[in-house]
Amino acid sequence: MDSNFSFLYGHLPYWLFITLMLSGLFIVVSRGNLIKKIVGLNIFQTSVFMFYISIGKMKGGTAPILLDKSANSSAVIYSNPLPHVLILTAIVVGIATTALGLALIIKIREEYDTVEEDDIQKMDQKDLKKYNRKNVLETNS
Amino acid sequence: MASEIKQGTLELVNHLPILQVITPMLIAPLLVVLNNKTLSWLLSFLGTLACLFISILLIQGVSDGSILTYYLGGWVPPIGIEYRIDAANAILLFLISIISVIVLIFSYSSLHAEIPEEKHTLFYSCFLLCLTGLLGVVATADIFNVFVFLEISSLSTYVLVAQGAYLDRRALSASFNYLIMGTIGATFFVIGIGYIYMATGSLNMMDIAERASQLGDNRTIQAGFAFIVVGMGLKLAMVPLHIWLPNAYTFAPTVVTCFLAATATKVALYVLIRFVFSVFNYEDNFVNELFFLLLMPLAVIAMIAASVIAIFKQNLKKLLAYSSLAQIGYMLLGLSLMSQKGLASSLVHMVNHGFTKAALFMSLGAFMLNTKNVYIKSLRGLGKSMPFTSAAFVIGGLSLIGVPGTAGFISKWLLLEATLETGYWLVAILIIASSLFAVIYIWKIIEVLYFSECSESYSEVSVLTLIPIWILALFCVFLGINTSLTVDVANMATEILFK
Numbered sequence: 001m002d003s004n005f006s007f008l009y010g011h012l013p014y015w016l017f018i019t020l021m022l023s024g025l026f027i028v029v030s031r032g033n034l035i036k037k038i039v040g041l042n043i044f045q046t047s048v049f050m051f052y053i054s055i056g057k058m059k060g061g062t063a064p065i066l067l068d069k070s071a072n073s074s075a076v077i078y079s080n081p082l083p084h085v086l087i088l089t090a091i092v093v094g095i096a097t098t099a100l101g102l103a104l105i106i107k108i109r110e111e112y113d114t115v116e117e118d119d120i121q122k123m124d125q126k127d128l129k130k131y132n133r134k135n136v137l138e139t140n141s
Numbered sequence: 142m143a144s145e146i147k148q149g150t151l152e153l154v155n156h157l158p159i160l161q162v163i164t165p166m167l168i169a170p171l172l173v174v175l176n177n178k179t180l181s182w183l184l185s186f187l188g189t190l191a192c193l194f195i196s197i198l199l200i201q202g203v204s205d206g207s208i209l210t211y212y213l214g215g216w217v218p219p220i221g222i223e224y225r226i227d228a229a230n231a232i233l234l235f236l237i238s239i240i241s242v243i244v245l246i247f248s249y250s251s252l253h254a255e256i257p258e259e260k261h262t263l264f265y266s267c268f269l270l271c272l273t274g275l276l277g278v279v280a281t282a283d284i285f286n287v288f289v290f291l292e293i294s295s296l297s298t299y300v301l302v303a304q305g306a307y308l309d310r311r312a313l314s315a316s317f318n319y320l321i322m323g324t325i326g327a328t329f330f331v332i333g334i335g336y337i338y339m340a341t342g343s344l345n346m347m348d349i350a351e352r353a354s355q356l357g358d359n360r361t362i363q364a365g366f367a368f369i370v371v372g373m374g375l376k377l378a379m380v381p382l383h384i385w386l387p388n389a390y391t392f393a394p395t396v397v398t399c400f401l402a403a404t405a406t407k408v409a410l411y412v413l414i415r416f417v418f419s420v421f422n423y424e425d426n427f428v429n430e431l432f433f434l435l436l437m438p439l440a441v442i443a444m445i446a447a448s449v450i451a452i453f454k455q456n457l458k459k460l461l462a463y464s465s466l467a468q469i470g471y472m473l474l475g476l477s478l479m480s481q482k483g484l485a486s487s488l489v490h491m492v493n494h495g496f497t498k499a500a501l502f503m504s505l506g507a508f509m510l511n512t513k514n515v516y517i518k519s520l521r522g523l524g525k526s527m528p529f530t531s532a533a534f535v536i537g538g539l540s541l542i543g544v545p546g547t548a549g550f551i552s553k554w555l556l557l558e559a560t561l562e563t564g565y566w567l568v569a570i571l572i573i574a575s576s577l578f579a580v581i582y583i584w585k586i587i588e589v590l591y592f593s594e595c596s597e598s599y600s601e602v603s604v605l606t607l608i609p610i611w612i613l614a615l616f617c618v619f620l621g622i623n624t625s626l627t628v629d630v631a632n633m634a635t636e637i638l639f640k
Binding site: 021025028034037041044045048051052055082083086089090093096097100101104105107108111112120121124127 | 285288289292296299300303306309310311313314316317320321324325327328331332335338339
């Protein structure tokens with residue numbers, strides 16, 4: 001029992017990561033509103049950032065700063081800075097994606113006058129039928 | 142390893158791997174600053190020409206089986222980022238560069254029909270960024286760098302696809318769906334990289350391979366691999382994850398469709414190949430079972446189902462998009478056989494299908510310059526009024542089916558040989574069935590082109606539009622007769638990958 005608890009507690013960042021990741025993915029899949037989809041995508045991406053940062057953590061580690069040479073720097077435990085650096089890049093990519101997604105939503109709203117996926121799909125279907133019917137009629141004639 | 146690193150005599154030669162990637166990247170912002178339509182076309186054309194030249198030099202450099210490496214900023218891997226060119230990625234660099242050159246020639250005379258003139262500069266700039274991303278993904282040997290370049294290319298691709306909104310607003314929703322799916326794919330890929338980093342503590346492909354082999358059966362690495370397969374599956378439009386592709390290809394401007402169909406999905410497949418062979422152990426049971434039980438059935442479903450759907454499509458761009466899905470199935474099947482021959486057929490088919498699909502989409506684009514749409518009824522009788530474009534389309538179509546003497550035949554033959562060698566008779570029969578479906582949908586178009594009454598008479602498109610189409614069509618024939626470029630390089634690549 002005690003070991004189970006310590007397993008759960010010891011992997012707390014991972015549980016949070018999994019929860020956030022799945023809720024983000026669920027929002028993307030289940031919501032029809034395009035802006036909510038982008039929000040879900042952001043939560044999904046943020047969960048990955050959290051995952052990366054948690055794998056860089058060392059127990060009792062400090063910030064990875066170069067200490068003065070007089071101190072015995074090899075004995076200092078520090079957190080791994082590399083995942084942080086990677087995730088800085090990933091955050092930039094995430095922001096670019098969000099910005100582009102929102103820009104597309106603005107354009108979609110201008111053209112369709114809605115940001116609900118269902119409505120857009122209906123209008124797309126109508127477009128398709130219009131083209132297809134015209135097409136089939138003219139092929140047969 | 143050190144003996145394999147080739148030391149060039151010229152100073153510049155040593156920098157070819159980075160020049161390949163950085164040339165279009167440096168030109169892209171320059172175009173925005175200059176903000177001149179004609180000049181931006183000229184600069185991007187020269188830039189892609191330089192890329193093509195570099196990629197030919199790189200192929201020459203690796204043609205004796207050596208590996209060219211480049212350490213970014215002089216930092217030695219695994220600390221620094223390494224670019225690593227061998228036969229497998231040299232051939233893809235060549236494909237991407239040559240397709241971008243040809244597509245740019247085509248865009249000079251056709252882009253004005255699909256994109257308003259004031260956006261041309263930004264369009265070319267985005268195009269070059271997309272090119273940078275694709276080249277970078279292929280050149281790099283650092284797994285996080287793969288992600289960064291993948292997103293550079295994807296983000297610019299979303300923009301490029303959305304440009305189709307000038308003609309059809311559905312391009313916007315297609316682009317948005319692509320953005321959602323693509324980002325989920327990329328994020329899965331990052332999770333996979335995180336797992337690998339967690340288990341091995343390295344990001345360099347060769348270094349990971351070494352460290353992972355010491356770890357043996359490791360659940361974290363296996364989970365990472367599964368995440369990477371799903372992520373790349375989304376990017377390469379593996380069948381249940383393909384829903385973004387048909388609409389994105391249909392509503393994007395022709396220039397973009399040509400470029401994407403010929404390169405983007407292939408690059409994602411290359412990443413998968415690279416991970417299976419250079420990062421993970423291809424002999425590993427987990428990898429083998431994943432490919433045999435999951436990817437092979439999906440590839441076969443793609444081959445058959447997508448071909449059948451293509452038959453019923455009235456919009457020819459959509460028809461070709463579904464046929465692309467089927468062709469991706471062939472490539473994935475070649476990979477999932479996990480044999481040298483299978484992988485070679487997969488690599489050859491990447492190149493051959495790149496040229497074939499680009500030729501088909503480009504001649505559709507030329508038809509579209511006259512007919513203004515790509516519905517099958519608008520092509521009636523165009524075989525007479527546009528003989529050169531139609532002939533090029535037929536050559537591309539034959540190559541897609543796999544008629545002897547064309548590029549498509551070579552790769553399908555290799556794939557058939559590979560499946561028979563491994564003893565999957567049923568799969569071999571299904572490959573032939575899928576080719577027969579291709580005959581149906583290509584014949585449907587040929588019939589309309591040549592054997593129906595001409596509804597309206599159009600004049601042939603300008604010579605400048607015909608040149609790129611015919612370069613691609615001739616490549617379809619050339620690669621079907623002279624296989625030294627594709628098959629020999631692919632064989633060499635598989636030997637390096639299977640080492």
